[in-house]
Amino acid sequence: MEDMDIEVENMPYSVTSGQIAFLGPQKHIVFSKTGGSNILCISFSASFYERSSKDSLFLHSQLFFNYHTDFFVAPFSNIEQMRVIFMERLEAFRIKDENLYVSAAHNAVERLILDAFLYIPNEEIKKDIKFDYLHYVNRFKILLQRDYKKEKKVAHYASELNITSRKLTEMTEYVLGKTAKSIIIEKVISEFKKTLAFTSYTISEISYDLGFSDEGNFSNFVKKHTGKNPSEMK
Template identity: 70%
Template sequence: MKNFQLNDESLYISAAHNAIERLILDAFLYMPSDEINRDINFDYLYYVNRFKVLLQRDFKKNKKVSYYAGKLNISSRKLTEMTEYILGKTAKHIIIEKILGECKKSLHFSNHTISEISYNLGFSNEGNFSNFIKKHTGKTPSELKIVSKV
């Protein structure tokens, strides 16, 4: 954190925010489930929040709905039903949004190469990373990096 503070104030603020958010989300993972009312809204909200916590923690290694559903001991279909009910989006869409957001942040704020960014975000190679970005934004990572620096 000290390095961020010395190099770039906005990057420091972002890193501090992410660190605090991570602590809060990690704490939520260990909250006993019996403290949650069994009302369907709370039940869905509980699972969706746990999904978001797991996604925040594991998105670099696991990009499939089935992984997160398995961690929650529910089916992929049930997880998607819950995310659509609570957030109005499929679980897959939420995963894609998370990965895209992290990609854009990395392209904007880091001086790493596109290859390094793709590796850091858990893509097996730069080609997969580039295809993912192009498919979901219509632009290449290079185009996004240039736009971000302007």
């Protein structure tokens, strides 16, 4: 309900008043200092929300697993209505009865999700229909967010998902149009670029943080996949 700045995975973003930002799991988030108390953060687990196949579709959709940016932003049509739903109404249920409060919270979150679905492109919603592929690819992205610094082989993530490397790549190619290997490489390169741009770390420090044994190996990796030396990307 007021403008704010937020940092997601070392990338700065601005969210204007009247917007809702949806962020998926395993994201490192830093909120800026704000002048007032009109910013509401709603955090919930999959186990809290997921009650049906419809709920699963929502949780694995572009809202929480956006493939173009670290988060998805949608406008909210009535700010005062949002205040009533998420502050006054939920507080009344919390005081009244715990079970009623949980049900009311689920319904309130679903209201936000449904409204935001109006702003997802139709072609992205069609992708979400092949839910089994979407489910595995999103789990792969969660694991990658957790392990990319130490694990860079497709076999590791396939093993964690109890599927073959070939099957994981088939799924990522269907959902994202890219191989699992290329997604891992892009993640490492992207994190390098963000860290280089938004921190004071040296290339040597970044290479160590990203799990490379020495700066030479890291430089070869970057050169192979970008055509540039790390020092040329500042």
